Structure formats: structure tokens, C-alpha cells
Amino acid sequence: MDVRSPLITHVSWGRMVVEGMGDGKDFKLYPGGGRAWDWNETGTRHTPGIQPADVEELLDRGSQVIVLSRGMRLVLQTCPETLAMLKEKDIEVFVEETTAAVERYNRLAETTAVGGLFHSTC
Numbered sequence: 001m002d003v004r005s006p007l008i009t010h011v012s013w014g015r016m017v018v019e020g021m022g023d024g025k026d027f028k029l030y031p032g033g034g035r036a037w038d039w040n041e042t043g044t045r046h047t048p049g050i051q052p053a054d055v056e057e058l059l060d061r062g063s064q065v066i067v068l069s070r071g072m073r074l075v076l077q078t079c080p081e082t083l084a085m086l087k088e089k090d091i092e093v094f095v096e097e098t099t100a101a102v103e104r105y106n107r108l109a110e111t112t113a114v115g116g117l118f119h120s121t122c
Helices: 052-060 080-088 098-109
Strands: 008-012 015-018 022-024 026-030 033-036 065-069 092-096 114-119
Touching: 008 098, 015 026, 026 052, 052 065, 052 080, 052 114, 065 098, 080 092, 092 098, 098 114
Parallel strands: 065 092, 065 114
Antiparallel strands: 008 015, 015 022, 026 033, 026 114
């Protein structure tokens, strides 16, 4: 049975609304669900950015394509190790400004097992 990734129904500075999850600031989304993205779990900071550990959960939950947001002002980086890990696993990845990342993720969610990390501020 295919399990769809939840859609993001609203994004603005500091606030996102996700289907079935309500609103929050940052989210980890994957096929069948998602949760708030707490940077403290892995010690993520804007630099060096999204770490392999941040993405592992998305892969463990069946994501075949990954969308990583860079924040509204492109401040959030992505560790080179993260991109290397995804390439090694042959996972397509998109790294974009948050509103563009949301649009891409929602389009992909219609047909693909997509996961994403979304940061709604800087």
C-alpha cells in the first residue's frame, strides 16, 4: 500500500501548517507522517547545517526523494557529508529556499515517496 507524504498547506515566516499535524516552525516530513524538527536532537545549526543524522529518519521512513529547505533567507546550509551520503544511496535531493522547497515537495508528494526538512525562518 502506498502511503502519501503529508502536504504543507501554509508557509510563512516562522509558521508552517502541515496536513494532519497542525502548525509549527520546523518540520521533518516523510511518507505517512512527520513531526516537529527539533535541531537540538542532532545539534544542527545554520552552519554547517543539515547533517546526515537529520536525514536518516526520512530514509528510514521510506523517502525515495528528499527536499531540504535552506530557510527563507537561505541561511541554513547543508553539510557536504549529507549530500555525499544521499548520492551514495542514489537518493535524488533538492536543496532550495523554503517556499520553493515547499512547492516542490507538495508537487512530488502527489506521486512520489518524498521526505523533507523544512525551516520556516532565516
